[in-house]
Amino acid sequence: MEERIIKFISALRxxxxxxxxxxxxxxxxxxxxxxxxxxxxxxxxxxxxxxKDAANLPIFExxxxxxFDSNQPPPLMxxxxxLTPEEAKMLAAALRQFKDQLQxxxxxxxxxxxxNQQELDQLxxxxxxxxxxxxxxxxxxxxRMEQALxxxxxxxxxRELMELLAxxxxxxxxxxxxxxxxxxxxxxxxxxxxxxxxxxxAENMSERPPDESLDSLLNRPFNALSDKDLDRxxxxxxxxxxxxxxxxxxxxxxxxxxxxxxxxxxxxNLKHGNVPIEIKHKDRTLKPKLVVICDxxxxxxxCSEFMISLLYAMQDQISKTHAFAFIDHLEYISPxxxxxxxxxxxxHVLERMPPGHYNTDLGYSLQNxxxxxxxxxxxxxxxxxxxxxxxxxxxxxxxxLRDISRRSNRTIWLNPxxxxxxxxxxxxxxxxxxxxxxxxxxxxxxxLTAAVDKLLx
Amino acid sequence: MSVLDDFSTAxxxxxxxxxxxxxxxxxIATITYLSQKLGKPLLTEGPAGxxxxxxxxxxxxxxxxxxIRLQCYEGLDETKALYEWEYAKQLxxxxxxxxxxxxxxxxxxxxxxxxxxxxxxEDVFFSMRFLLQRPLLKAILSxxxxxLLIDEIxxxxxxFEAFLLEVLSDxxxxxxxxxxxxxxxxxxxxxxxxxxxELSEALKRRCLYLFINxxxxxxxxxxxxxxxxxxxxxxxxxxxxxxxxxxNMDLRKSPSISETLDWAKALVTLNAKKLDPETLETTLSxxxxxxxxxxxxxxxxxxxPRSRFDDxxxxxxxxxxx
Numbered sequence: 162m163e164e165r166i167i168k169f170i171s172a173l174r175x176x177x178x179x180x181x182x183x184x185x186x187x188x189x190x191x192x193x194x195x196x197x198x199x200x201x202x203x204x205x206x207x208x209x210x211x212x213k214d215a216a217n218l219p220i221f222e223x224x225x226x227x228x229f230d231s232n233q234p235p236p237l238m239x240x241x242x243x244l245t246p247e248e249a250k251m252l253a254a255a256l257r258q259f260k261d262q263l264q265x266x267x268x269x270x271x272x273x274x275x276x277n278q279q280e281l282d283q284l285x286x287x288x289x290x291x292x293x294x295x296x297x298x299x300x301x302x303x304x305r306m307e308q309a310l311x312x313x314x315x316x317x318x319x320r321e322l323m324e325l326l327a328x329x330x331x332x333x334x335x336x337x338x339x340x341x342x343x344x345x346x347x348x349x350x351x352x353x354x355x356x357x358x359x360x361x362x363a364e365n366m367s368e369r370p371p372d373e374s375l376d377s378l379l380n381r382p383f384n385a386l387s388d389k390d391l392d393r394x395x396x397x398x399x400x401x402x403x404x405x406x407x408x409x410x411x412x413x414x415x416x417x418x419x420x421x422x423x424x425x426x427x428x429x430n431l432k433h434g435n436v437p438i439e440i441k442h443k444d445r446t447l448k449p450k451l452v453v454i455c456d457x458x459x460x461x462x463x464c465s466e467f468m469i470s471l472l473y474a475m476q477d478q479i480s481k482t483h484a485f486a487f488i489d490h491l492e493y494i495s496p497x498x499x500x501x502x503x504x505x506x507x508x509h510v511l512e513r514m515p516p517g518h519y520n521t522d523l524g525y526s527l528q529n530x531x532x533x534x535x536x537x538x539x540x541x542x543x544x545x546x547x548x549x550x551x552x553x554x555x556x557x558x559x560x561x562l563r564d565i566s567r568r569s570n571r572t573i574w575l576n577p578x579x580x581x582x583x584x585x586x587x588x589x590x591x592x593x594x595x596x597x598x599x600x601x602x603x604x605x606x607x608x609l610t611a612a613v614d615k616l617l618x
Numbered sequence: 619m620s621v622l623d624d625f626s627t628a629x630x631x632x633x634x635x636x637x638x639x640x641x642x643x644x645x646i647a648t649i650t651y652l653s654q655k656l657g658k659p660l661l662t663e664g665p666a667g668x669x670x671x672x673x674x675x676x677x678x679x680x681x682x683x684x685x686i687r688l689q690c691y692e693g694l695d696e697t698k699a700l701y702e703w704e705y706a707k708q709l710x711x712x713x714x715x716x717x718x719x720x721x722x723x724x725x726x727x728x729x730x731x732x733x734x735x736x737x738x739x740e741d742v743f744f745s746m747r748f749l750l751q752r753p754l755l756k757a758i759l760s761x762x763x764x765x766l767l768i769d770e771i772x773x774x775x776x777x778f779e780a781f782l783l784e785v786l787s788d789x790x791x792x793x794x795x796x797x798x799x800x801x802x803x804x805x806x807x808x809x810x811x812x813x814x815x816e817l818s819e820a821l822k823r824r825c826l827y828l829f830i831n832x833x834x835x836x837x838x839x840x841x842x843x844x845x846x847x848x849x850x851x852x853x854x855x856x857x858x859x860x861x862x863x864x865x866n867m868d869l870r871k872s873p874s875i876s877e878t879l880d881w882a883k884a885l886v887t888l889n890a891k892k893l894d895p896e897t898l899e900t901t902l903s904x905x906x907x908x909x910x911x912x913x914x915x916x917x918x919x920x921x922x923p924r925s926r927f928d929d930x931x932x933x934x935x936x937x938x939x940x
Contacts, residue, residue, distance in 0.1 A: 181823050187656065191826075194655045195628075195648070202628060205648040213822035215663060215813070215829045427705050431743075432795075435709070 162197060163189065169228040170211065172367040175294070176224065178217045184210055203229070216502060223296065227356075227363040248331060255325040263318050266311065270319075270346045281357045284309055290358060294365040303358040307351060319343055397606065398467075398474050450481040450541045452569070454530065456548030457514050458488045458521040464577045468547045469507045471609065473498050483537045486514055487526035493534065521551060523589070524558035531561050535568070544569040546597075549578045550590030557589045562596045571598040575612055579604070625651060631680075640669070640676030641840050649828045650677065659786055659807035661771075661825035666812055667874020668830045671769055674808040678765035683806065686760070687767045688753040690774035696781060700791060702750045708743055744795040754785055755799070763803040771821075772811040779821050786824055833875065835862055841875060846882040856893050857882055864905060864915060873905040880904050895919070 170185050191206035204225055212221045252271070256264055276284070285291065288305035323340050327333060425441035433439070453472055457465040469486070476482040476498050484495045492514060498506045538544055544565055566572040574597045576583070576590060584591040594600045601612040625631050631654075632647035642650070650673070653660040662670040678685035688699055712719075722739065726732035751759065757766040771779065785791060789801035809825060811817060833841065835858055842854045849857070858878065865872045873881075881904045890897045898919060906912045 183823055190656055191652050202648050206652055209649045209826040213827040431705055
C-alpha cells in the first residue's frame with residue numbers, strides 16, 4: 162500500500178502539484194490514523210495532507226481513483242448460458258459468416274470474457290501507451306486501443322449478425338434482447354480499456370524523470386517556450402516576485418531613518434532605566450509603487466503573456482501596482498487581476514485586447530495615460546514600459562514621456578528585442594532611450610530577473 | 619488529557635459539531651478529526667461566508683475549550699499578536715515604589731552593594747505582571763486547553779506569516795527578559811484564509827488543508843432549518859434554491875450562507891408566505907450587496923415565469939445544484 166501511495170504522490174508531483182517530503186510523511190501518518198478500510202476517510206486523509214491549493218484539487222480527484230479504485234472493471238455477461246441449444250446452433254451458424262478476427266471478437270462478447278492483463282499490455286504497446294505520460298491523452302489512447310480491437314467493425318458486424326439471426330428465424334424479441342446484452346458487454350470492455358489507459362498513464366507519470374532544470378529554461382528566449390515550460394516559468398516568476406519583495410523589505414528596514422518612535426524608544430530603554438540610550442525610529446512606510454505599461458501588440462505577443470504574468474505576480478506582492486496595457490490605445494488592467502488566478506487573468510487581458518491589424522501607437526497611449534492616469538505617478542513610483550518601441554511610424558510623443566519621467570522616481574524600459582535591431586525600421590527605442598533612467602534588454606527570464614532586481618533596488 | 623482526545627472517530631466529531639449547531643459534512647468532520655489526531659494546524663480556505671470562522675467556534679464549543687481569536691490585518695506585528703511590555707504600568711510602579719526602593723538602597727554601605735540590591739529586585743519589573751499578553755501568547759500560556767483561531771491569515775503580511783511559522787511549529791516563544799515560554803497545552807489551531815493572496819509554501823506545508831465550498835441545496839436547507847426553525851420547510855427550500863441560482867450567476871459577490879440565514883430571518887420577520895416579486899424586491903438587498911448585482915438579479919428574475927417558485931422540484935433548477 163505504501164508503495165502505491167508513494168507512486169501516487171509522484172504522479173501528483175509530475176502533474177504539477179508541489180508536495181514536500183514532510184507532507185508525504187504527514188500523509189502516511191494520517192493514513193495510519195484513519196486506516197484504509199474506509200475509502201472516503203482514506204481519500205480525505207491523503208487530500209488534506211497532500212493538496213494545499215484549491216486549484217490542485219481537481220488533479221487529485223482525477224488521479225485518486227486511478228490509483229486506489231479496485232482493478233475490477235464492470236463485469237460482462239455470459240450470453241451463451243442464456244441460450245437454448247437451438248438458438249446456440251443458429252448463432253454458431255450465423256457467426257461462421259464473419260472473418261476470423263471479427264468472429265473471435267464477437268465470440269468474446271458472447272461469452273463475456275474480459276481482456277486479460279497480457280492482452281491489455283499488448284494493446285497498450287501497439288498504440289504506444291508506454292510513452293504517454295500526460296492525462297490529456299487518456300481518451301485518445303483509449304480510442305486508439307479500441308480501434309486496434311476494431312471496435313467499429315465489430316459494431317457493424319453486430320448489426321449484421323442480428324439481421325442474420327432474424328433471417329434464420331430467431332424470435333425478434335429475443336434478437337433485440339441479445340443485441341442489448343452484447344452492446345452492454347461492449348461498453349464494459351470500453352470502460353475496461355479506458356480504465357487501463359488511465360492507470361497506465363498515471364504509472365508512467367509517476368516514473369517520469371524530473372523535469373528539465375530551471376536554469377536552462379531561464380535562459381531560453383520567451384518565444385521558444387512550450388505551454389508546459391510557461392507553466393513552470395510562471396511558478397518561477399511568482400517565486401521570484403516573492404523573493405524580490407522580501408529583498409525590497411530588507412532594504413527598507415536597513416534604511417530606516419524616519420521619525421522618532423516614542424513608544425518603541427521607551428520600550429527599548431526600559432532596561433536602561435528609561436535613559437534614552439537606544440533611539441528607535443519609525444519605519445519609513447515608503448513602499449515601492451509601480452506603474453507599468455505593457456505593449457501587447459502582435460510584435461510583442463510571444464512574450465506579452467509572460468510579461469502580464471509578471472505584472473500579476475508583482476501586483477500580488479506590491480499592492481500599489483498600476484498595470485496598463487496598450488496596442489493602439491491604453492487600457493487599465495489592474496482590475497482584471499483581482500479575483501482571478503494567473504492563467505485566467507492573463508487570458509482575460511489578452512482576450513480583451515486581441516491582436517489586430519490596427520497600429521501600435523505608444524504616442525497616443527501615452528497621451529491617454531497623461532490625460533487619465535497621470536496621478537498614479539509620483540516621486541515614489543517607478544515607471545516601467547515593457548515593449549519593443551516599434552511604433553509603426555506614429556508620433557512617438559517624446560514630450561509626454563519626458564513629463565512622466567520627470568514626475569516619477571525612475572523610468573525603466575524593458576525591451577525584449579535584440580539591441581542590434583534597436584532603431585531599425587519603425588523602432589523608436591533610441592529616441593525614447595535618453596528619457597529613461599535605464600533601457601534593458603529582457604529576452605529571457607534570467608535577464609528579466611536581473612532587470613527586476615535592478616529596478617526594485 | 620483534554621476533552622478533544624475523547625473523539626475516536628470522525629463521526630463523533632460530526633455529532634459533537636452538530637450539537638453546536640454546526641452542520642459538518644463528512645469532509646469537514648474527517649479532516650477536523652485528523653488535524654486533532656495528528657496535532658497539526660487546520661488551514662481552511664473557501665469563499666467568504668461559508669462558515670470557516672464558525673467552524674472554529676463550533677470546535678471550541680464541542681471540545682469545551684476557550685476560543686482565542688487573532689484577527690489578521692495588514693501591518694499586524696509581533697507586539698499586537700504575541701506580547702508587549704506594559705511600559706506605562708512599569709513606569710507607574712517605579713514611581714509609586716520609589717520610597718520603598720530608596721529604603722532598600724539606603725541601607726547599602728557602598729555603591730556596589732546598592733547596585734547588587736537593585737539588581738536583585740530587577741525581576742519585579744520584568745515579570746509576567748507587566749507582560750501584556752496578546753492572543754498567541756495567551757493561547758500558549760493558558761492553563762486550560764484552547765482553540766486558537768487565526769482569522770484571515772491572507773490579510774497579514776508575508777513577514778508575519780514567517781513569524782507565525784515559528785510559533786506554530788514549536789508552540790514556544792522566547793521573551794528575552796523572561797526566557798523561553800513553552801505551551802502547557804498544545805492549542806488546537808485553526809487558520810482561515812479567503813485566498814486573496816497566495817500563502818507561503820512553508821505555512822501550507824505545516825497545515826492540513828480543508829477547502830470549504832458552498833454547500834449543496836440539501837445541506838444549506840438543513841442549516842437554514844436548524845438556525846431559523848420558524849421558516850416553513852417549503853419556503854426555506856424555495857429560498858435556498860434561489861440563493862443557489864444566484865450563486866451560479868456571474869455576480870461580483872455571491873451570497874454566502876450567513877446572508878442566506880439573514881434573508882431567512884427577514885422572511886420570517888416579514889411574515890412572508892411565498893416568494894412573490896414584492897417580497898423579493900424588498901428583501902433581495904439582504905443577499906446582494908452590490909447595486910450592479912441587484913439590478914442583474916432583478917432582471918433575471920423578471921424573465922422566467924413566476925410559476926417556478928410554486929413547485930418544489932423544478933427541472934430547470936436541478937441543473938444548478940452543486
